[in-house]
Amino acid sequence: MINVSIRFYEELNDFIRAEHRRKQIDRQLNHRTTVKDFIESFGVPHTEVDLILANGISVDFDHRVNDGDLISVYPVFESFDISEVTRLQERPLRNLQFIADCHLGKLAGKMRLLGLDVEFHNNIVDEELVAAVVNKKKVLLSRDRRLLMRKVIDRGYLIRSQNPDEQIVEVIRRFDLAGQLHPFTRCARCNGILERVEKAAVIQLLEPKTKRYFDDFFQCQVCRQVYWRGSHLGAITSFISRFTSTK
Numbered sequence: 001m002i003n004v005s006i007r008f009y010e011e012l013n014d015f016i017r018a019e020h021r022r023k024q025i026d027r028q029l030n031h032r033t034t035v036k037d038f039i040e041s042f043g044v045p046h047t048e049v050d051l052i053l054a055n056g057i058s059v060d061f062d063h064r065v066n067d068g069d070l071i072s073v074y075p076v077f078e079s080f081d082i083s084e085v086t087r088l089q090e091r092p093l094r095n096l097q098f099i100a101d102c103h104l105g106k107l108a109g110k111m112r113l114l115g116l117d118v119e120f121h122n123n124i125v126d127e128e129l130v131a132a133v134v135n136k137k138k139v140l141l142s143r144d145r146r147l148l149m150r151k152v153i154d155r156g157y158l159i160r161s162q163n164p165d166e167q168i169v170e171v172i173r174r175f176d177l178a179g180q181l182h183p184f185t186r187c188a189r190c191n192g193i194l195e196r197v198e199k200a201a202v203i204q205l206l207e208p209k210t211k212r213y214f215d216d217f218f219q220c221q222v223c224r225q226v227y228w229r230g231s232h233l234g235a236i237t238s239f240i241s242r243f244t245s246t247k
């Protein structure tokens, strides 16, 4: 038997049982497990963890706990200087490609409206999600904590909210995407690239009201869906103000 203590910091406490939050938790283990497994035994997926200290020294997920260890576990920080230690989540995270699980269709559509690259299929299964992370280096967005605990998932985020508008705010904050949004560049329906088109080219597809009031049109190069400023702009503006005003 070995005795190991652990403490979770900041929002990682959201994942663990109320009686364990913000305090040292003492455990007896019958073998020297990896720190990844130890952390996840409390319900915290490793994708949420950016820094682990064992007795004040940074370690990676494969570190095996020792008798007497005090493990401190920190989430992804944006504003805390921990450059001297081993940060566990890859950065800089730029030009990210996401893949969303089958419960996150509305989120995927909203992200695409803001120009973010999000793969999504209604009937996608776990193995396809895992393959996209491993082979295509995509970032997995999921509400399935167990899925994010798989060791091969080295980039992902557990979506907390059930509300798509709150979900997109979570994603933009977590991956610091506020400066990388490009509305009207990507199709909400299929993730294809939009290109600006002349009104004359799409006029036969438009409702009479749209024909009358709008002039700026975009068309998906894959599924041919037409977008115009006005129909979608109001919704996009409200998403953006939602996170910029509370950041």
Ligand SMILES: [Zn+2]
Pocket (backbone or CB within 6 Å): 187, 188, 189, 190, 191, 192, 220, 221, 222, 223, 224, 225
């Ligand atoms: Zn499309």
